[in-house]
Amino acid sequence: MKLILNQSSLSKVKPEYQKLLNDLREKVENRFGVDLCAYYLLGSVGRGEDRPGISDMDTVVILRRGITDDDEAWEKEIKDEFEPEYPTLERLDISSMEEKEFDDPKAERLRFIFKTDSVLICGEDITANFSSYPPGLELAKLLNGNYHKALEKIQKDITEPDEDDRNNPKYVMEYVRWISKKVLRLCLGIVMINEPLYTINMQEMTQKFSEYYPFYQPQAETALRQYVEPTNNVGEALDFINEMRATIYKLADEKLG
Numbered sequence: 001m002k003l004i005l006n007q008s009s010l011s012k013v014k015p016e017y018q019k020l021l022n023d024l025r026e027k028v029e030n031r032f033g034v035d036l037c038a039y040y041l042l043g044s045v046g047r048g049e050d051r052p053g054i055s056d057m058d059t060v061v062i063l064r065r066g067i068t069d070d071d072e073a074w075e076k077e078i079k080d081e082f083e084p085e086y087p088t089l090e091r092l093d094i095s096s097m098e099e100k101e102f103d104d105p106k107a108e109r110l111r112f113i114f115k116t117d118s119v120l121i122c123g124e125d126i127t128a129n130f131s132s133y134p135p136g137l138e139l140a141k142l143l144n145g146n147y148h149k150a151l152e153k154i155q156k157d158i159t160e161p162d163e164d165d166r167n168n169p170k171y172v173m174e175y176v177r178w179i180s181k182k183v184l185r186l187c188l189g190i191v192m193i194n195e196p197l198y199t200i201n202m203q204e205m206t207q208k209f210s211e212y213y214p215f216y217q218p219q220a221e222t223a224l225r226q227y228v229e230p231t232n233n234v235g236e237a238l239d240f241i242n243e244m245r246a247t248i249y250k251l252a253d254e255k256l257g
Contacts, residue, residue: 003132004139004198008119012048013041017057020086024094025122027078028061037062037099038123046119047200052088054177054228061096062126071096091174102126109142117200135196140189141256147186148249154179155241158234169232176230176237183223183244184209190248190255202227219247 013021021041028039042058044050050057063071075094083092102111108131115130133139154175157165165171184202187209191197194212199205206224210217223244231237 002196003134004116005132006116006118007200008041008046008117010046010119010121013045013119014048014050016086016088017045017050020057020082020092021059021121023082024059024078029122031074032061032063035063035065036123037064038126039121040114041119041121042113042117044200046117049201050089054090056091056093057086057089058093059095059121061094062099062123063096064099066098067096090177099126102130109145112139112142135192135198137193137256139198140192144186144189144252144256147182147252150182151179151241151245151249155238158237158241172234172237173230173232176226176232176240179241179244180223180227180230183248184220184227186248186252187220187223190252193255213251216247216251219243223248 010018010021025039029036038061040060040062042060044055045057049055075096078094079092083089086092101107102114111127111130112133115127115132118127133142158172158175161171168174181202184205188197188199188205191205191208191212197208199208202224206220209220213220222240226240231240
């Protein structure tokens with residue numbers, strides 16, 4: 001069975017985001033110097049599949065040292081500087097992590113994501129020795145570990161927002177879109193038990209899942225709608241979470257064990 005390959009590259013990034021990545025690269029290199037191991041772009045922008053108003057730009061700085069409070073403050077400054085210039089992005093994320101975090105056995109899912117869905121912006125490629133997988137039960141479990149805990153955390157974040165969330169008028173929408181993505185990836189994991197399919201396209205996940213489990217098609221389509229146009233109403237968000245918990249999550253318990 002074929003391993004999943006990385007379909008991302010800088011050549012697929014839209015021209016307007018090429019400029020943003022160049023500006024960010026200069027900021028990152030000037031900030032971190034010899035401490036910089038690598039700087040990566042993750043997700044749909046690197047595949048050229050980003051959608052205006054829906055897609056984030058996720059970038060990660062890999063450092064040879066630990067992360068400081070000053071680093072986190074700098075990340076926020078960079079986000080605040082560049083994000084308003086790119087209104088077609090749902091959000092701009094720049095985060096940092098220490099290189100040795102990838103050595104943790106619990107970081108296998110993270111290693112897979114960098115192996116199969118990242119673009120190296122600058123620095124050395126650390127993914128050469130990371131593992132890929134064929135579609136199947138092992139990968140389904142890897143990508144969907146602790147799916148109940150993730151749902152519970154989102155529910156708590158929505159009902160008990162912290163100060164940053166209270167200052168963000170779209171915080172409910174952002175959480176709903178995030179959990180919708182998790183639900184659809186859970187649907188993909190269930191499909192992988194039936195056939196060796198892997199996709200990052202949310203609509204394809206919905207369609208394939210609905211073919212195998214037509215009884216749950218309404219819930220899958222609800223998750224897709226909430227991904228594209230998430231509600232910003234707390235009550236509707238909680239109703240959505242409870243519906244997913246009672247249907248697709250119960251099916252996942254049966255299929256993924």
